[in-house]
Amino acid sequence: MGYANVPGPRVVARCLRWGLPFGVSVVTLWLLAGQIDPADIRSIAATVQQVSSFQILGAVVLSALSFWAVGRYDVVAHRHFQTGVEAKSARNSGIAAVALAQTLGFGLLTGALVRWRMLPGLTMPMALRLSAFVCLSFLGALAFLLAVACLALPAPSGAALPAMTVLAAALLFLWVLFRSPVLRFGRMTFALPTLPAVAGIVLWAALDTVAAAGAFYLLLPNDGLGFGAFFPLFLIALGAALLSGAPGGVGPFELSLLALLPHVPAPDLLATILLYRAVYYALPAILALALCAFPQPRPFNRTQWRAPREADLQAAPRSEVGVIRQNGGALLQVAEATLATWPAGQTRVGLFDPLSGSVTPLLPALRQAARKENRLACLYKITARTAISARLAHWHVLRFAQEAVLSPMDFDLNIPSRRGLRRKLRQAEKSGITTCRATRLPLAAMTEIDAAWQEERGGARAGTMGCFCPDYIAAQNVFLAYRADDLLGFVSFHVSRQEWCLDLMRSTLNAPDGTMHVLVQQAIRAAAEARVPRLSLAAVPEVPALQRGLLGRIWRVLTKRHNAAGLRQFKASFAPRWQPLYAAAPSRTALWLSLLDIARAVHRPSLPANTHNEDEYNEVAPIIAS
Structure with missing residues (x-):
């Protein structure tokens, strides 16, 4: 017996796929016909005629x-x-x-x-x-x-x-x-x-x-x-x-x-x-x-996002905008106004104050851009001036953080409010720590420190916070702490002509007390020498709306889990000026959903593919922004 004419499995499957719907109709119509009396057909016609x-x-x-x-x-x-x-x-x-x-x-x-x-x-x-x-x-x-x-x-x-x-x-x-x-x-x-x-x-x-x-x-x-x-x-x-x-x-x-x-x-x-x-x-x-018969005329109208140029980031009033080098951000431009944006999972986030121009024309543009992506619109880490403009445009505004700000050229280590900092610096000096501003990055050692830090802390943050990556950190100012020839830790700063902003802080698990303090102090001196008017130690969370009742207890548990108190204590040792930061969204519901979405993206990130590019981990590598 020959099998040459027997249909193959794919042919049978295709016949079933296309024939099954018709088979279902035939079977159900046959069952339906069994329930209809031929005499009812005239009644059907009469009923149709009675419909007004x-x-x-x-x-x-x-x-x-x-x-x-x-x-x-x-x-x-x-x-x-x-x-x-x-x-x-x-x-x-x-x-x-x-x-x-x-x-x-x-x-x-x-x-x-x-x-x-x-x-x-x-x-x-x-x-x-x-x-x-x-x-x-x-x-x-x-x-x-x-x-x-x-x-x-x-x-x-x-x-x-x-x-x-x-x-x-x-x-x-x-x-x-x-x-x-x-x-x-x-x-x-x-x-x-x-x-x-x-x-x-x-x-x-x-x-x-x-x-x-x-x-x-x-x-x-x-x-x-x-x-x-x-x-x-x-x-x-x-x-x-x-x-x-x-x-x-x-x-x-x-x-x-x-x-x-x-x-x-x-x-x-x-x-x-x-x-x-x-x-x-x-x-x-x-x-x-x-x-x-009439195809839709000119149906395509893509949203034009402008990729950030290095000149944009260097001229930015907030150097922290450099985080969009890593998080997939883009610039939204309306006339002369420019805003850095970041696509979080559910939200198109406008980051910080505008790079140029007023935020007023950017608000409807951001909302429309978010809508075209099925996302919410939100402004994040904006100052009071931008928050007022958002409120005047009927956006809901919430204070949620405080930023630690210093003036490097006026920084005086010997004032009473910095005595705790002086004690930390003396401890670091007694431990034999030396610091320097990096011109070449010891990436292999930095990688080991970052891996150990992540294992201890449960992973890296992302989104509005930088992740260790050779290409990313090469565009920053990096300061290294050594004891003898051993790298103990490092810090990195976003850089623009108007500001430096603290980004990454990493140290070995056995680094002496005061290691991070001496690194930041070294950065403050370098910023003063470069005549940088403003240095930011970045923000710490503070939400007055979550200070009481059940929400207050939940908030305290979350901030304790993420060591927010310890981070604030570290930054407070430099006696900074605390500047309130705000978030804004078109509605109160959108505001809270956006903040939850940003928190998820920060604490449960989907890291970029090049966050740890092991092929590029040479013993030393050039730093671009040295």
Whole structure:
């Protein structure tokens, strides 16, 4: 017996993939036909004739509202993938794609083809990703809405436990999104939707399904069934139709409604379904075909982020802006105003005061840029002057930190408030510590110190705090502490013409007391010689709003865990001037969510690939900014 003509496994799998949806429709339609008496067909026609023009018009209006919401899914999807397609073009292509896909079936491929056709310049792989994102996100939102409806509205018996399970899974999913914005599988990475994107998807799904259910409900003969009782049943039937994969959900949708609405006469229900399919499926599909004949004009409008130049960072009033060399930051520019920004997981963060110009024109630009990324907008570590401008623009402002600031040229070690510092310096001198400003970096020794420090402290911080990396630290001023020929520790400073700012502090586990103090003191002397007007020891957390009650106790536990008191004590020994720092966001909710997101990004970072580039760890390496 020969096997030459036997189809291969791939052919069989392909036939099953494309043939199964049609098989589902055939089987369910056969089951449906068994429940219909031939005499009922005339009753169906009579019921259709009894539907008023006002009912049909209302259903058309609600269907239009539903498809308007459907188009917003694509706006969220395009922002997620950063395609640069403007909202109007994304919405129109999404409406056409869903209208045709739900009627013709094979939603993933049909929707991708429509999007590819309507958006010139969009690649087919990206169109497929957009279709998959819309399909999966809608199914997830539908499951969530169905769970909420089953708990809040009259629902079939036995629905409570599955609904609570879905809600628990949804909460877990939100927690995963917040903690890990990016999933990694080997060398592959997947950017998860942000919390604002998820909120948008659920909002538009709610409007979409309520309007679609309302259109069906208007066409249904009045039998005393309230919309609140009907809505969960409609969602169940819709879910069964979508999961079946049948073209248009034909068969599973009808069979589900017949089972869920046994008190509604079958002819009346089938007449409603016929009208609904004409209004919600056939009419939009015809309009979508006409829309496909006119591709969207010039749909791409990418946000232009300017990469930071060394000249920008050297001229910055706040040298700490140099952290964007490492955290993926970019500059946002509006006319003469420039702001350093950093994309945290859920937030587009405007870092520090503007590099140039006023913050006022930058506020709407930052908000719009964040919206195009499905992110929140936030200003972080801004001074009082910028905070006042943000408040005048109706942003919510919160004081959350204090920055330790010194004037190097006026620094006097012999004042009474620095006697603790003098004691630390004497201890370091007795231990035989010598310091120097690095012109060549002993990277191998520095790497060992950083690795031991991370193991002791539970990992490095990131985001708004620098991580040890040869390329990154080479652009800073670095000071080294030795005892004999052994490196005991080092500190690094961001540098601009107007300021130096403390960044990295690392020491061996057995470094003598006062090692960090003598390193910073050496940096203050060097800054004075360079006639730098301002030296910052960076910020320590201080949130007056979290000083009392339960929140105050939680805050004290967190700050103790991260040794905030010890860090403040170290900086206070230099008797600095304490300058309050603020955060600002368009709403109070956005402000607190942004601060939580920044804290997550700092304490649970996804470090850049070049943070520890072992191939570059030579015994010595040139320092760029020596």
